[in-house]
Amino acid sequence: MTLIDLANPTRFLALSARVLPWLAAATVILLTIGLYQSAYAPDDYQQGATVKIMFIHVPNAWLSMFVWGVMSVASLGTLVWRHPLADVAAKAAAPIGASFTFLALLTGSLWGRPMWGTYWEWDARLTSVLILFLMYLGLMALWRAVEDPSRAARAAAVLTLVGAINLPIIKFSVDWWNTLHQPASVMRMGGSTLDKAFLIPLLVMAVAFTLLFVTLHIAAMRNEILRRRVRSLQMMQASRIAFSSDVGTGSRQENASKGAA
Amino acid sequence: MMISLGPYASFIVTSYAAAAIVVAILIGWVVLDYRNQTQRLRELDRSGVTRRSGRSAVDTP
Amino acid sequence: MNGLKPGQMQLSGRGVICVRGSREVFSGLDFEAVSGEAVAVTGRNGSGKTSLLRLIAGLLIPAGGTIVLDGGDGDMTLPEQCHYLGHRDALKPALSVAENLSFWADFLGGERFNVAESLATVGLDHAADLPAAFLSAGQRRRLSLARLLTVRRPVWLLDEPTNALDVSGQDMFGRLMRDHLARGGMIIVATHAPLGIESRELRIGGMV
Amino acid sequence: MNGLKPGQMQLSGRGVICVRGSREVFSGLDFEAVSGEAVAVTGRNGSGKTSLLRLIAGLLIPAGGTIVLDGGDGDMTLPEQCHYLGHRDALKPALSVAENLSFWADFLGGERFNVAESLATVGLDHAADLPAAFLSAGQRRRLSLARLLTVRRPVWLLDEPTNALDVSGQDMFGRLMRDHLARGGMIIVATHAPLGIESRELRIGGMV
Amino acid sequence: MTALAALIRRDIRIALRVGGGALIGVLFFLTVVVLMPFAVGPDLAQLARLGPAILWLGALLASLLTLDRLFMADHEDGSLDLITMSRTPLELACAAKALAHWLAAGLPLIVATPVLGLLLNLDMVATGAVALTLLVGTPALTFTGMIGAALAVTLHRGGLLMAVLVLPLSIPVLIFGVAASQAAITGPLSFGAPFSILCALSLVSLVIGPFAAAASLKHGLD
Amino acid sequence: MTALAALIRRDIRIALRVGGGALIGVLFFLTVVVLMPFAVGPDLAQLARLGPAILWLGALLASLLTLDRLFMADHEDGSLDLITMSRTPLELACAAKALAHWLAAGLPLIVATPVLGLLLNLDMVATGAVALTLLVGTPALTFTGMIGAALAVTLHRGGLLMAVLVLPLSIPVLIFGVAASQAAITGPLSFGAPFSILCALSLVSLVIGPFAAAASLKHGLD
């Protein structure tokens, strides 16, 4: 793993250093616009000002699922293509996804209190999101519990893919069971039913949060690559093995880049 | 100017504040972690442990 | 095929690299073995003998290089044509000696396999109905040797097989190996002790 | 006291009977060992070598007969004056090599015990910070040998200690045993292989 | 085929000997059922209402307590190496092991349900419903739990970590199992809907479990 | 003393590494709490009533799931032989192991109780009462569970058998733990009476557990 990790992650580090400032800037700008628009969005005739929670709740809810999707793709990368960056991507995404899920749960409950008269109800949508949250935490625990990252990566990948079954359940739970939670109005067959006055700020916020995710994710991936570099150096130091013999280096490099291709 | 938030102002403000806090924590985590790792890499570099390729361990900006 | 005579097999590794726990154990290892030949893998503790056997058995994935068997049964993968005898005995303490052996015979596909006879061969006939939990270290080892007889497989991968065997056990095992070689089998055995059969040495010098 | 010189010890068994799994392994066994002497327990697989060591270590209770140590520390029972090295390594895979060793040093009461030095003695200094899960069979065995150094105990009970050790490991172990004997220790070792030190043989011929 | 049959036979035999036989499973179930009233209070009406939930929790518990060793024992004694190397596809071998586990540990529970139903003050229909849902649902518990068991081997970890990873997967089974039983007992709601979802969950897990477990074992090779 | 301290330190270290740390314990507890409403139905008022019972069941479960390996691991790798042979009395060694287990697995649960109380709709007082009873009661669970763990080693059996042996012993703890918490929440009944019984149970188990476990290990020598 030592070299495989160093081969093309090095390129990733260089790339990330270049794009991160731009991404961060774009995120800040869009977030500012989105916040401004949502601040001046009209009150809903039913929900009053509480509709403003939507601009936080819905992007976070979407992202909570989106991030798991990203992790699932990365897991395929780990299991099928054994791509060296894939497990880094999966690991880095988990805490961010968990945070978004937490926010979706929190803002959802805060919205639920005025709307449904209760913070929490054990219905299918809410429950499946809670399960998603627990699975995020479980994954993070798994990553932390196992020191050998490549070992943890493969186990986490299997678990992530199994957990992906939860995504359609979350998405369609409102249609399959009649729940308190309202059915999809933005992303549904036959176009959005949401008023433009809400739709535009919502979409801006959604894009802004997605950018935020991308920025944080790339930064976290960079950290993770560095952490693994530290680890493999420490392992070398710990075992005091002379890694000087250059036998086989060539084929290893070759192998690594083959894996990356 | 003040935006009127109606009777449930506290819920709305809490939502936005929570989102801000969580995002701030995430940013803090990413930044501190970066500092931490580069710091450790530099220490390892100083103590003479380098990667096989002979390059310095710290080749990040 | 590689100029092999019919019925002749050749196992060869080219540039095999083994990485365990993110540390490189050995790299660029070349080796080969042909039918009727025993290869004794030697080296210091931790040099990677067990790792090499597990690579051949498909129980570890090489970080580079290739390991192929030419002239074997084309339908089967290399691991499917190997018997692997590791440090651990693959015995269930709760089952009797005979049950343990006949399970492996059934599972590995040995038809018309005579359990009692093989137990007699390895000197465990008197213990057939004892639970495996009652066996001594050497008796456990003998029972796992009996597994090699359940079904004919051309390649035997043996990891320090004579550990815990007494003198008569080592003789018995020498006979088993000679029979196998005589029938065109191939043996790769990691060992620190003299084997009692003629063998070619493959010295590996990975990390300590 | 039995006419022993001061500082001289004698371990003796009289009419020891061993029953395991309601089968008699051996009976009426007499043996003795004195300071500075190594006794090699030999016998066929299943003859009861391991059982004998465990009887001395107090890990099995004899069905008859007595085992006593004369001239040892009167405060301590026989097992408390023994180091036992069995087939199993008493290592925790999750802990590092150094952590494993220093746990046993602390637990067995070895004060002022130098972990790094003992690891160097058994040739594991380079692996001190690795988790024990990463060790090869021989390295595990070396680590458990290091346990013999944690605290001085007069009687060493060793069960096939050279299993899995390479040649240099066997040399190292031979030195350890000679040192121990020179300091007035006593070694009872069950083995099938030559030991590399001078020893008296105790052949037991229990059931097969 | 003989290979799989041999595996199933062996695993059942070991389970019956080591686990102490089917009786222990039933006894465990009984203990859980007896325990619950102490935890939730001895109100009979409430007990009857909670009856299916308690039985389901018992089943879940039994599977959690026994499943984490499903592959661990084979891993520790080296059998798993040989199983991986053999001609039998690992997915099938995993499925066979899970099946054996279910036969040895799950089935006795279901057989014992009527007796326990009596204890919990359930009537005939309710008991029947619970037994039926258990029959359909416990395979799903076993087959999702198997994924956790395989991860436990891969990670060299067991205990709570496994439970944490597996429990979220078994929540849906529990929900619909209890919902279907409740529906049969009290319900204006229909028994059919949750029951068919339960069946679907079982079928899905029958497919996904072996594949996920085999993938995890294969990729965890070491 | 150093010997015992070393044992405790080692066991905690292993538990944290292998079990994945205290966090896993908390996460497990959380999962159990999330699970319960599915089983017993989502009625909030009823949940609050069952709250203490659920938390107690979670603690019991966590101890059942982790305890069976308490001595088994040491037995399998031969450490137990050396511990038996050493100068440290086996009773003390057993107590040290149980203490380490409680510190690594029990304590985190208690620390997490307030958070879980929120989820279960418990108020401050109730949460405090549950946490207090858990603090006093979980050692009893560990120390009685230890007896089962020792028997599991002696009998070469694990899993359900061990649960069957341990559960009856832990029933009294559970009863008085839940009763005390309930009393603090709803009760005309006093908190003091069941609570002091709970304390007594804990004290008794602190004494009996190590002796019974050590006796079982000694007689199980083989």
Ligand code: HEM
């Ligand atoms: C803790 C409680 C809640 C959770 C876990 C939750 C979860 C979710 C999730 C996962 C989505 C995305 C689903 C999709 O894209 O189809 C979503 C969307 C949404 N939620 Fe919630 N929600 C909660 C409470 C609420 C409440 C109380 C309201 C308002 C009364 C609400 C209103 C919405 C709306 C309007 C959408 C957008 C639906 C669309 O247009 O597609 N949610 N929620």
Ligand SMILES: Nc1ncnc2c1ncn2[C@@H]1O[C@H](COP(=O)(O)OP(=O)(O)OP(=O)(O)O)[C@@H](O)[C@H]1O
């Ligand atoms: N746990 C046990 N329960 C019952 N019987 C046992 C047990 N362990 C060993 N035996 C029996 O006791 C006899 C002696 O076993 P022991 O392990 O002492 O033999 P040994 O001389 O050490 O053999 P080896 O050379 O194979 O190590 C054997 O015949 C064996 O069948």
Ligand SMILES: Nc1ncnc2c1ncn2[C@@H]1O[C@H](COP(=O)(O)OP(=O)(O)OP(=O)(O)O)[C@@H](O)[C@H]1O
């Ligand atoms: N599971 C593992 N994880 C990580 N590293 C390992 C693992 N097993 C072995 N190693 C390392 O790989 C190297 C080779 O181990 P291997 O078991 O192949 O050695 P070996 O030649 O069989 O030694 P021995 O003679 O002691 O049996 C060792 O240095 C060891 O530290």
Ligand SMILES: [Mg+2]
């Ligand atoms: Mg080896």
Ligand SMILES: [Mg+2]
């Ligand atoms: Mg022996």
